[in-house]
């Protein structure tokens with residue numbers, strides 16, 4: 001294990017993830033500053049109080065997440081739960097580092113690339129806003145079989161809307177809360193769209209378009225990006241890495 005300067009790690013990651021190329025809803029990179037030298041990293045999906053408490057317990061120098069703080073529509077004041085989270089970080093001198101869209105989109109460690117690996121999808125091209133959606137191939141199989149495969153791979157039962165007997169070979173996918181891209185996926189001529197969350201109108205859209213909608217879980221589809229980035233850090237900087245996942249059913 002070695003020590004790495006926080007600034008060096010952040011500069012490296014900004015370049016690696018091409019952070020400057022994204023218009024995002026939150027700051028990417030260092031969100032709450034802690035100690036200057038990093039050796040121990042804990043990575044999780046969301047910067048919850050439970051994750052911070054685990055970081056304190058492990059005496060981690062840095063928390064890496066996909067969902068950090070300071071979102072565009074969030075109240076600007078630091079009160080209540082937000083105050084408590086930030087108080088804990090500052091009191092224990094722990095860095096909070098978050099990557100949102102750049103970590104969804106990265107071709108190697110991104111959530112979309114990593115989900116494809118889990119599910120056996122091959123990316124053919126990316127599209128939609130900021131190229132956030134992937135379109136590609138999956139092994140020809142029935143929708144119900146694909147549903148089972150996803151349940152096995154992600155350890156969570158997906159909500160599958162569509163004819164269970166229909167054949168699936170062309171798919172679009174986008175991790176997290178990307179149900180708003182369903183019409184874009186339909187336009188791409190796919191057999192099924194896989195994302196994290198679902199909204200009420202997606203059910204009728206799936207039936208009327210004949211394109212299956214698979215809600216595989218926001219949390220479940222976004223567990224792999226932070227893990228892959230942390231692993232990359234481990235190899236690049238010889239840091240110690242721990243993963244912390246909570247039981248989030250959404």
Ligand SMILES: [Zn+2]
Pocket residue numbers: 066067175176177218222
């Ligand atoms: Zn998300």
